[in-house]
Amino acid sequence: MFGESVYQRGGMTVHALRVAVGDQAFFEILKTWPAEKRDANATTAEFVDLAERISGKQLDRLFDAWLYGTERPGQPRPL
Amino acid sequence: MTLTRRGLRLCAGLLVTGAIGLTGCGADPAKRAAVAPASGSPTPARVFKPGAAGIGDPYFPTYGNGGYDVGRYALKVRYDPAKDRLTGTTTVQATATMDLSSFNLDLAGLTVRSVTVDGAPAGHARKGDELVITPATGLTSGNGFIAEISYDGEPRALKNEVLGEGGFLHTDDGAIALGQPESASTWFPVNDHPSDKATYDVEITVPDGLTAVSNGVPRGKTSTGGWTTWKWAEGAPMASYLSTVVIGKFRLKTADHHGRPVFSAVTTDLPEGAADRSIARTVEVADYLESVFGPYPFDAYGGVVVSDTRIRYALETQSRPVYSAGFFRRGENTQVVAHELAHQWFGNSVALERWQDIWLNEGLATYAEWLWAEHTGGSTAQRAFDLGYARSSGQVWRTPPAGPGSPTCSASRSTSAAG
Numbered sequence: 001m002f003g004e005s006v007y008q009r010g011g012m013t014v015h016a017l018r019v020a021v022g023d024q025a026f027f028e029i030l031k032t033w034p035a036e037k038r039d040a041n042a043t044t045a046e047f048v049d050l051a052e053r054i055s056g057k058q059l060d061r062l063f064d065a066w067l068y069g070t071e072r073p074g075q076p077r078p079l
Numbered sequence: 080m081t082l083t084r085r086g087l088r089l090c091a092g093l094l095v096t097g098a099i100g101l102t103g104c105g106a107d108p109a110k111r112a113a114v115a116p117a118s119g120s121p122t123p124a125r126v127f128k129p130g131a132a133g134i135g136d137p138y139f140p141t142y143g144n145g146g147y148d149v150g151r152y153a154l155k156v157r158y159d160p161a162k163d164r165l166t167g168t169t170t171v172q173a174t175a176t177m178d179l180s181s182f183n184l185d186l187a188g189l190t191v192r193s194v195t196v197d198g199a200p201a202g203h204a205r206k207g208d209e210l211v212i213t214p215a216t217g218l219t220s221g222n223g224f225i226a227e228i229s230y231d232g233e234p235r236a237l238k239n240e241v242l243g244e245g246g247f248l249h250t251d252d253g254a255i256a257l258g259q260p261e262s263a264s265t266w267f268p269v270n271d272h273p274s275d276k277a278t279y280d281v282e283i284t285v286p287d288g289l290t291a292v293s294n295g296v297p298r299g300k301t302s303t304g305g306w307t308t309w310k311w312a313e314g315a316p317m318a319s320y321l322s323t324v325v326i327g328k329f330r331l332k333t334a335d336h337h338g339r340p341v342f343s344a345v346t347t348d349l350p351e352g353a354a355d356r357s358i359a360r361t362v363e364v365a366d367y368l369e370s371v372f373g374p375y376p377f378d379a380y381g382g383v384v385v386s387d388t389r390i391r392y393a394l395e396t397q398s399r400p401v402y403s404a405g406f407f408r409r410g411e412n413t414q415v416v417a418h419e420l421a422h423q424w425f426g427n428s429v430a431l432e433r434w435q436d437i438w439l440n441e442g443l444a445t446y447a448e449w450l451w452a453e454h455t456g457g458s459t460a461q462r463a464f465d466l467g468y469a470r471s472s473g474q475v476w477r478t479p480p481a482g483p484g485s486p487t488c489s490a491s492r493s494t495s496a497a498g
């Protein structure tokens with residue numbers, strides 16, 4: 001349901017995270033999120049917290065641009 | 080979920096736009112209210128109050144209800160397609176989260192015949208799509224209670240501007256109960272919001288010769304007097320919009336995979352072919368996703384393919400997604416299977432607290448499609464990103480996926496049409 005942005009830009013946001021944190025941290029995030037939140041409910045803020053915890057990187061600017069910005073974010077780069 | 084045709088995505092009319100604190104930081108008013116009366120102060124007098132008519136989701140203020148937490152639903156539903164008549168009894172096992180004088184369930188249409196709470200007759204009234212239940216005595220915060228609701232009638236679908244008709248749809252020879260963000264309340268009384276997950280036991284009685292498929296583990300079927308009862312159990316907590324029942328004539332395929340049952344159903348309206356082949360790859364796709372996301376989170380696998388002009392999407396109904404036949408018109412399609420199965424991790428096992436976070440479901444499911452394509456020798460995830468980055472419409476960049484009002488194209492709809 002909902003608009004195209006949550007699909008297309010949502011997918012791109014996930015990829016931007018991958019580029020920023022590198023493959024090792026990225027795939028650890030993808031496995032840890034469903035393990036820690038299994039059978040539970042979760043929010044965007046909790047996902048961002050988890051990504052920062054696992055990667056050890058500050059990701060608020062990345063997520064701000066990709067999730068809340070109203071123009072195309074810059075090309076993602078490794079942080 | 081996935082829509083069959085790009086560009087079909089319309090805007091939700093129910094969206095509340097503007098300054099309602101959508102950035103995910105606000106405390107939940109329903110929960111605040113729930114906590115306050117329960118605090119163990121020594122005051123002896125308890126004040127029992129009505130539970131809220133909404134669970135506190137700013138996007139959908141009337142969805143769900145406050146004051147209790149459901150643990151389990153047990154549904155016994157009989158449906159006669161010839162008469163389009165449903166008769167049901169729903170048992171709701173819940174815990175009060177505040178001292179309740181009354182509480183609401185969501186129920187759209189249908190006629191309530193009787194309600195008991197903990198075995199005693201309870202008052203009941205309808206206010207639109209709300210069922211207000213007043214137990215004989217107040218329900219104390221922290222205590223469990225069991226409500227049993229008997230009801231019947233001709234189910235009606237809900238008009239959802241995003242998806243068209245959702246909820247319980249009468250088909251030529253059966254029915255399809257499906258829809259996001261709401262559908263459950265068209266066939267059983269429910270706390271209809273993903274933040275109140277529960278386990279489900281579902282028994283559906285239909286005329287002999289028809290299949291009635293639902294979520295989770297098949298618990299067999301029994302026949303008597305021309306009617307067959309199909310039993311299903313979803314033992315993992317499930318958001319209500321992920322519940323489904325599909326009734327009709329289907330080609331069934333059952334198997335065992337890693338000790339879990341596989342149960343798939345393809346409508347006999349379709350000749351055997353691409354849909355069957357695609358759905359048959361469900362466990363292969365699930366095993367790949369498991370290698371990336373960790374253990375498959377549920378007790379069963381499967382898929383249901385329906386052919387109905389009103390269902391133009393696929394939805395990740397728990398453990399057993401429902402797919403429009405349209406996805407398989409041009410041949411085998413495992414992309415949509417990968418998308419819906421990825422939701423078993425992202426969206427179902429890890430469910431939304433608030434609809435505004437829908438990008439968490441759809442962004443990760445879209446990314447899973449990209450990973451699956453790369454895994455199967457197609458375009459890489461990097462390439463998919465590059466294409467999206469270069470070619471996405473201005474609308475996509477103007478619409479923040481998690482920002483205020485974003486989960487629909489509400490910005491373009493309610494403020495500036497061209498945006």
Ligand SMILES: [Zn+2]
Pocket residue numbers: 080081418422440441444
């Ligand atoms: Zn989806």
